[in-house]
Amino acid sequence: MAIICTTTSPAEKEQEPKQSFENDQTPPIVFNPSLLNLQSQIPNQFIWPDEEKPSIDIPVLNVPFIDLSSQDSTLEASRLIAEACTKHGFFLVVNHGVSESLISDAHRLMGSFFDMPLAGKQRAQRKLGESSGYASSFTGRFSTKLPWKETLSFRFSNENNGSRTVQDYFSCTLGQEFEQFGNVYQEYCEAMSSLSLKIMELLGLSLGVNRDYFRGFFEENDSIMRLNHYPPCQTPDLTLGTGPHCDPSSLTILHQDHVNGLQVFVDNQWRSIPPNPKAFVVNIGDTFMALSNGIFKSCLHRAVVNRESARKSMTFFLCPKRDKVVKPPSEILDKIPRRYPDFTWPMFLEFTQKHYRADENTLDSFSNWVITNKNLI
Numbered sequence: 001m002a003i004i005c006t007t008t009s010p011a012e013k014e015q016e017p018k019q020s021f022e023n024d025q026t027p028p029i030v031f032n033p034s035l036l037n038l039q040s041q042i043p044n045q046f047i048w049p050d051e052e053k054p055s056i057d058i059p060v061l062n063v064p065f066i067d068l069s070s071q072d073s074t075l076e077a078s079r080l081i082a083e084a085c086t087k088h089g090f091f092l093v094v095n096h097g098v099s100e101s102l103i104s105d106a107h108r109l110m111g112s113f114f115d116m117p118l119a120g121k122q123r124a125q126r127k128l129g130e131s132s133g134y135a136s137s138f139t140g141r142f143s144t145k146l147p148w149k150e151t152l153s154f155r156f157s158n159e160n161n162g163s164r165t166v167q168d169y170f171s172c173t174l175g176q177e178f179e180q181f182g183n184v185y186q187e188y189c190e191a192m193s194s195l196s197l198k199i200m201e202l203l204g205l206s207l208g209v210n211r212d213y214f215r216g217f218f219e220e221n222d223s224i225m226r227l228n229h230y231p232p233c234q235t236p237d238l239t240l241g242t243g244p245h246c247d248p249s250s251l252t253i254l255h256q257d258h259v260n261g262l263q264v265f266v267d268n269q270w271r272s273i274p275p276n277p278k279a280f281v282v283n284i285g286d287t288f289m290a291l292s293n294g295i296f297k298s299c300l301h302r303a304v305v306n307r308e309s310a311r312k313s314m315t316f317f318l319c320p321k322r323d324k325v326v327k328p329p330s331e332i333l334d335k336i337p338r339r340y341p342d343f344t345w346p347m348f349l350e351f352t353q354k355h356y357r358a359d360e361n362t363l364d365s366f367s368n369w370v371i372t373n374k375n376l377i
Helices: 071-085 100-114 118-124 165-174 176-206 213-218 286-291 345-355 362-372
Strands: 065-067 090-094 133-136 150-157 222-230 242-245 251-256 262-266 269-272 280-284 301-303 311-318
Touching: 065 071, 071 090, 071 176, 100 150, 100 176, 100 222, 100 251, 100 311, 118 133, 118 150, 118 165, 150 165, 150 176, 165 176, 176 213, 176 222, 176 251, 176 311, 286 345, 286 362, 345 362
Parallel strands: 065 090
Antiparallel strands: 090 280, 133 150, 150 222, 222 311, 242 301, 251 280, 251 311, 262 269, 262 301
């Protein structure tokens, strides 16, 4: 079967909120890790304000381990998830059923991609306003507080059985020589989608909703997979790998390599979640916070870098099918007054890609934007 490569035209730009993208006429700096790491001084664009600079010696966040292997522990798992998600939205899942060899292959190929020369990676260059492609920091979007990282993002669709979205992306964007990449990440995304649906059952139980409700809502998900590379930095105390933000998506499933770097802001203090090769880090995103009517929290988190070691991680962002209307189930709305307006995921995605740099206020700012632009749905 021939592969048809298509692109999606961006939606019309709506009214700008208060925090908009910078319009700096200066040519963007090029983030080339192989060159920047040789410099003793990092460019000013990567230096963060004093109040946002990283904390090094911080306590570990106590997050529950959710064992997915035992049906007998479902009620206890839902209780632990509810406790974590009403406070900070983070937990770990173990005995998840995802093949260790698949995870290993995905990490290996991620390393191969980021080890390529910059010109090779730029064959998949991410275009402004789009969510797929290679991004070297945010150099094309912002001119200050740039993150010390590079990423490769691509779409995964579970809308049709047998959909080969990921395989097609690699073949169309990078060529047939990347067929193995497409095969491995297609399989990995399918595993993440299945794992997400299992977690959604537990989230439903945790919220007192039928366990099939959220599973059904996300069955035909239209999600985003992201590979992250945080190169070593000569002055890690001045910059951040990823700035403080809440994920706009519904659910994030993260697999870290052996290098520490993930930090979560809880009780007015940054805390770390150390790597665990046998566990996935799961956290609630803004879209699911809206689905839970604010009961479950989308928590501020960031990534730090270090001088000695590169850090890599794989992130699956679960997102609803494009035409799904994000609205809490009646079981929740019968108990708590409505906090957020109806919206669709493409609206929220466009907001974060074109109009707003994600932070702890993204969902509230987006809600105000939707209310102002009532003709969006």
